[in-house]
Amino acid sequence: MKKFIIFFLCVPLVYSGMHSFITTYTEINGQTTAGIPEFSAVTTLDGQQIDYYDSNIKKLILKQDWMKEFASTYMWKVYTDIREKQQQIYKIYIHVLMETFNQSHGLHAYQRMYGCEWDDETGDSHGFDQYGYDGEDFISLDLKENRYTASAQQATTTAMMWNNDKTQLEFLKQYLRYECVTWLKELLMLRKADLERRAPEVSLLQQNLSSPVVCHATGFYPSGVSITWLRNGVNHYNDVELGELLPNEDGTFQRKSTLCVSPDEWYNNQFTCEVEHEGKTIQKTLTEDEIKSNNSKLLLIMR
Numbered sequence: 001m002k003k004f005i006i007f008f009l010c011v012p013l014v015y016s017g018m019h020s021f022i023t024t025y026t027e028i029n030g031q032t033t034a035g036i037p038e039f040s041a042v043t044t045l046d047g048q049q050i051d052y053y054d055s056n057i058k059k060l061i062l063k064q065d066w067m068k069e070f071a072s073t074y075m076w077k078v079y080t081d082i083r084e085k086q087q088q089i090y091k092i093y094i095h096v097l098m099e100t101f102n103q104s105h106g107l108h109a110y111q112r113m114y115g116c117e118w119d120d121e122t123g124d125s126h127g128f129d130q131y132g133y134d135g136e137d138f139i140s141l142d143l144k145e146n147r148y149t150a151s152a153q154q155a156t157t158t159a160m161m162w163n164n165d166k167t168q169l170e171f172l173k174q175y176l177r178y179e180c181v182t183w184l185k186e187l188l189m190l191r192k193a194d195l196e197r198r199a200p201e202v203s204l205l206q207q208n209l210s211s212p213v214v215c216h217a218t219g220f221y222p223s224g225v226s227i228t229w230l231r232n233g234v235n236h237y238n239d240v241e242l243g244e245l246l247p248n249e250d251g252t253f254q255r256k257s258t259l260c261v262s263p264d265e266w267y268n269n270q271f272t273c274e275v276e277h278e279g280k281t282i283q284k285t286l287t288e289d290e291i292k293s294n295n296s297k298l299l300l301i302m303r
Contacts, residue, residue, distance in 0.1 A: 021184035022115035027090035030107035066194030116180035127176025195221035215273035218254035
């Protein structure tokens with residue numbers, strides 16, 4: 001059983017194996033920290049946030065550039081309308097839950113997490129629809145039995161009522177088993193098509209004149225990249241430290257290679273960073289004009 005949380009963390013993306021497409025609604029009742037909305041909705045693809053809605057902005061916000069094409073379709077308005085309706089429903093239902101739990105005041109949270117997972121290696125998929133109250137499991141849908149199961153005693157009446165609605169149960173089964181997986185696959189294709197066009201952005205970074213020079217390649221996909229230092233046109237391997245491959249939040253990657261030579265040596269020789277990616281080569285020659293100083297925002301990435 002998946003646990004419910006209010007705040008979401010970004011996790012590294014997975015490009016093969018199991019994929020997930022999940023929407024989470026959160027309704028909060030009571031005095032919250034300034035700026036936290038009463039209702040919010042977040043959709044994630046492989047743990048990466050792709051859209052956002054809350055009761056303050058009352059708009060569905062795009063979180064990934066590669067979804068711009070989808071966001072211009074009629075379905076984007078449909079999803080916005082769904083969230084607006086859910087906002088009204090959750091505002092009412094959280095008060096019903098408070099009465100059920102004999103609560104008259106205090107800070108309380110009601111959440112729903114639903115979606116599907118699909119393994120692109122085996123073709124296996126499954127869906128889920130789970131509800132939580134104050135951080136604890138409340139009720140969940142058993143797709144095999146096509147019925148809701150109460151996780152708390154207070155959820156028994158709700159489970160009976162929802163199980164009597166056969167039309168809604170059949171609709172959810174069809175959505176979670178088939179339509180959700182179809183959307184998941186289409187979103188994966190949109191993301192992949194966008195990422196395959198990503199060439200690396202290459203920068204030379206240095207904190208001060210006596211510091212090593214960093215050749216930083218970022219924003220590229222797929223992950224295969226080669227970074228080589230040239231000294232006067234010849235491969236230079238001494239005094240070079242190659243960093244590990246790291247993921248970016250948008251699904252691309254970054255990597256750095258550090259050249260540890262004295263200022264005199266690189267002033268008296270021509271050093272060039274050569275980055276190869278998907279058959280294309282980018283070169284940055286070590287000159288004062290090319291180097292970004294420690295005032296550059298990019299240096300924050302390397303610290």
